[in-house]
Amino acid sequence: MAEVLVLVDSVDGTVKKATFELLTAARQLGEPAAVVVGASGTAAALKGQLGEYGAAKVYVAEGDDIASYSVAPKAAALAAVAAQASPAAILLSSSPENKEIAARLAIKLDSGLLYDAVGLDADGTATQQIFGAAVSVQSKVSKGTPIITVRPNSFAPEPSAGAAEEVAVAVSLSDADKAARVTDSVLEEKGSRPQLSDAAVVVSGGRGIGKADNFAIIEKLADSLGAAVGASRAVVDAGWVPHTMQVGQTGVTVSPQLYVAVGISGAIQHRAGMQTSKTIVAINKDAEAPIFEIADFGVVGDLFEIAPALTDEITKRKS
């Protein structure tokens, strides 16, 4: 059976859930094989976890140069693995950086790229949702090795035993791969909340919160649910929260199990970034707000009363 390569995303020695989702999705296309690309020593901690989700092989493309340059070395490493493995397909989770890696890889391999899939069939047909999820599209790669980026939370990860046989891959970087040097990496987000883009639960605040100080109401509700925190464009434009938190057409697109919209009217530009959420809950004082047209459960009322009460209620029920 042909291999299906899955690029591994990890943080501090822990494989991200999105990678387990891809290893699960890969099984219908062929034999899942994980690809670890990073600084020397990255793979050691990850191998066992990857085996638990069915990785028959773990290709290890490590080098201290890889993280020193932006994007291009990771594409070069994946191309080197692809040359060795002749895979049936290559899957990456749809983060902004992974989409750029996939883009470069598509050019290197003369292969078609499908991005932001939310579904994947055994014959390689990917389902994408476009125009703010108003249109659902089925696409296939018609040239080369299919390269497909898949939105986090599109598949439920299912454990399955894999041999996780380690295969080292040598990567040599060209001058072009080393053209954009990373000179510093700065962490701006504080605290231990999950990352917005692939969180299972997202709580977002909108204009209804009134002022920056009130955003703590959203954060407390998010923390009670173990959720990431998002915001509407109005809140970002007002400067109450950083742009990285913007959910919507021109911000982050999320597709969580649960999306809680607090004080968000639900303009098309916001809905475009969260409409594929599995379950949507909305709190808004305006019964006519468009967010209620797409909410699975909505409460018309004062967020300043409901959100803190909900935080308490969830905390109580969880304990």
Next chain:
Amino acid sequence: MKEVSERMNIVVLMKQVPDTEGDRKLDPSDNTVDRNAVDPVINYIDEFAIEEGLQLKEAHGGEVTILTVGPERATESIRKALSMGADKAVHVTDEALHGSDAAGTAKAIAKALGTIEWDVAIAGSEATDARGAVVPAMLAELLGAPQLTQARKVTVDGTSVSIERVTESGYEKVEASTPAVISVVEKINDPRYPSFKGIMAAKSKPIDVKSLSDIGLDAGEVGLANSWTQVASFENAPPRAAGQTVKDEGDGAAKIADFLASKKLI
């Protein structure tokens, strides 16, 4: 001498897209974007790329050239970009380009850049129609040029360009030498509105219309039939069915918690 060498040839990559406020559709005859269903506009994020180009010109001297690959009608958007202050434009348009996917488009841009002098090529980080955010990376790969993408800040010093690249947890500082491919995120600046004077001046600014043969790209490399990906089918998704909405009677929070519990979400 220094002053002359610092003058920058700034190219801004601009895409015309269907207005996101409209009811965007695919054309069932060939599954491509229906460009007549909704009024076309400059891709919203490209306005930030244009502004960044204009600011680089104001700081370093030089020229801003708008480069657009797209149908004839894109002229309207090109004129608007020129009215914001860009100096001239190159418009690659050819029937054979219809239906090109991201890779086909990137090839056309790469070839077109080969016909002009450029120090930086600045794009918006993504287009609001396809939302791929992949063309700038493809372009850098095709050209063998440095990729400086997802920038929230761009600094040019002679032939050195550095950016702050937005990451999921903050930012990275990335630097390279010109010529470099840059993409900018929205909010990097505050795009200017065209002035009346700018609108009048734009009417006489040159737009160099080029065909595929003018840029030296074989028609077999682009277009729907040669695309590396194909849309097999599509359906207009039924609008998401609304669920239950209740009025808060002091029990709103408890009702949400009940709902979440019923879905096993808490």
